[in-house]
Ligand code: SF4
């Protein structure tokens with residue numbers, strides 16, 4: 001008998017189904033409806049993009065772990081989550097090679113070089129997206145199409161943005177002629193802090209929505225159900241919300257983060273009367289709040305930390321939209337607050353049970369010696 | 384004081400492990416056979432070690448004191464059988480550390496314990512009760528094994544106004560306190576009244592989790608007509624039986640970090656200890672046997688046994704029909720805080736509340752991954768510590784940081800590891816950190 005007895009330290013029980021893999025699987029499940037909806041709205045293009053993203057992510061992780069001599073962890077599905085989330089942040093006409101470069105940046109640089117899942121400072125999908133904004137490739141991420149544009153090009157036909165002489169148009173990869181017009185996303189109607197009529201801002205470009213109101217802007221039905229233009233994953237607020245509720249119910253994500261982000265944003269837009277209804281349902285706020293900001297690794301671990309982080313993101317998104325008209329505000333905000341999360345965890349004090357009179361901030365003892373494990377891109381002060 | 388989801392009193396944090404109490408909760412306490420040899424560890428308490436009072440070849444009687452120390456924080460040990468001292472030797476104890484044991488070969492015919500006629504229970508003074516507790520070798524029988532007479536001697540400036548009987552039994556599988564309440568309610572009440580007497584406290588509370596409503600009913604009728612005593616039903620949650628959590632749940636008082644319950648005027652005693660105090664005062668019986676639960680899916684006949692201290696695990700498992708299935712872990716104590724055994728040779732001690740055989744299907748051994756910072760351990764930690772950072776600091780050998788994140792306040796309940804998706808054995812790291820901090824302080 002003796003040789004089969006395990007003598008590991010207590011506790012000897014583990015919570016059922018509480019594993020990294022199951023959590024990642026939950027995220028993939030929660031995102032599935034929104035992905036299917038994107039296929040319906042934008043055609044098979046979406047499938048091609050997601051497939052390239054996932055395959056590249058898997059290969060990048062395999063390769064990096066091989067090079068760095070770490071054990072392979074593809075089974076934890078975290079690379080698949082990153083791949084899907086990254087695809088969700090792209091316009092449905094992003095060329096596949098841009099997808100591959102982007103997801104390589106996400107997985108190889110922002111995850112594996114930092115030390116792998118758990119050691120990464122930034123949400124890899126968000127970080128790669130932010131990097132793409134600042135690369136010349138950014139132009140590929142700026143062209144959006146109307147829902148059901150595939151009615152003119154064919155459901156299965158791959159369509160990608162192409163750039164010549166600095167002007168982006170669309171190209172039919174099957175070799176045929178494409179007759180697709182670029183369309184403005186609902187959020188892009190907000191410029192310089194004002195919600196404009198479509199023709200003022202876009203000239204001859206139509207606004208990408210199936211149903212519009214009297215002023216020519218997408219109405220609530222288009223915005224909420226996802227009959228609008230935008231990135232692959234952000235269009236259907238309804239499906240994102242349902243998936244998010246599923247994740248909260250499964251305790252994969254902490255409700256404080258989405259509630260804090262969306263609540264803060266909504267309150268600020270109410271106070272300033274910054275198109276509270278319209279802007280709330282446009283853009284990537286829901287995708288970011290439920291699926292990106294809630295990333296375990298890059299959000300704070302304490303409850304009070306989560307509140308600070310969530311309110312911070314909500315306020316930053318608002319500021320970026322209000323003052324700078326940045327449509328990529330959600331990604332930028334989360335990116336910035338990913339560092340905030342580490343700082344919050346270390347310096348915002350959490351009183352222990354029965355402890356009174358603790359200050360608001362921790363005073364961290366200085367590091368006695370460099371942390372034994374060092375990671376190429378992980379700065380020393382983060383340890 | 385906090386009301387949980389069920390409306391019963393509870394604390395913040397904690398977990399809901401699978402309880403599996405039904406395996407043994409209906410089994411009446413039976414006496415385990417006296418083993419042909421007992422191995423009685425000389426020191427079974429927290430505090431100064433005992434010296435042996437007997438030597439090889441000596442005859443010892445049942446309940447004879449065989450080990451003691453002059454130090455205040457110590458509790459003597461008594462022979463649990465009548466027999467002959469075979470040797471005094473080191474054996475591997477249930478924690479894996481070597482323990483000096485008095486090995487006694489038991490006589491073929493074991494005498495029954497002779498009750499000594501004592502005084503009226505009401506007539507004991509607090510001094511006398513403390514002396515009795517000490518003489519009888521009483522320690523906390525919930526597992527911590529802190530000498531009872533020390534607990535009964537609170538600092539002069541911190542009077543105790545409330546005695547709490549810890550009848551929570553929040554560890555999954557274990558049912559020995561539950562059975563004791565069902566079978567010996569009036570002895571428990573007598574024990575509680577002696578504890579009130581010894582401390583001068585006015586109020587006595589028996590805290591029971593809501594999964595033992597039959598015990599609640601029985602204890603409520605047992606305290607009928609005692610205005611100072613009450614029975615409180617508590618939400619089922621682990622680790623509600625931890626002293627600080629129990630006090631907080633029942634009274635709302637919070638024991639500060641590093642302090643004892645007397646800081647907030649409370650004394651907590653386990654069911655077994657209260658009954659043992661009654662036995663010591665009324666019958667002159669020292670603590671040489673205890674009720675424990677032998678259970679788990681790997682035990683043929685899960686039972687609640689009255690077993691002699693020093694009985695080897697193997698004898699008790701055998702008394703319950705032996706092992707069935709594929710045992711993956713044999714545990715002394717409960718599944719959350721107990722000690723996994725490499726074999727079945729360790730003897731039980733005063734603080735042993737159970738023996739558990741877990742089969743492979745209930746033992747979930749994941750491989751330890753990098754912390755993914757999910758914060759689940761932080762959410763469940765009843766001490767509001769940052770288990771993930773303690774682990775990180777321990778891995779890096781940063782002892783001052785480990786202390787800052789709360790390593791010294793961790794009472795190793797295991798909630799964090801239970802709920803950690805990365806399967807990190809926090810308790811292992813915490814112990815390492817505690818040792819590291821202590822070593823760093825020594826300089
Ligand atoms: S539960 Fe485990 S993975 Fe999550 S933060 Fe705590 S130690 Fe890290």
Ligand code: SF4
Nearest residue numbers: 764793795796797799
């Ligand atoms: S850190 Fe210690 S007290 Fe907190 S949950 Fe883990 S074992 Fe329990």
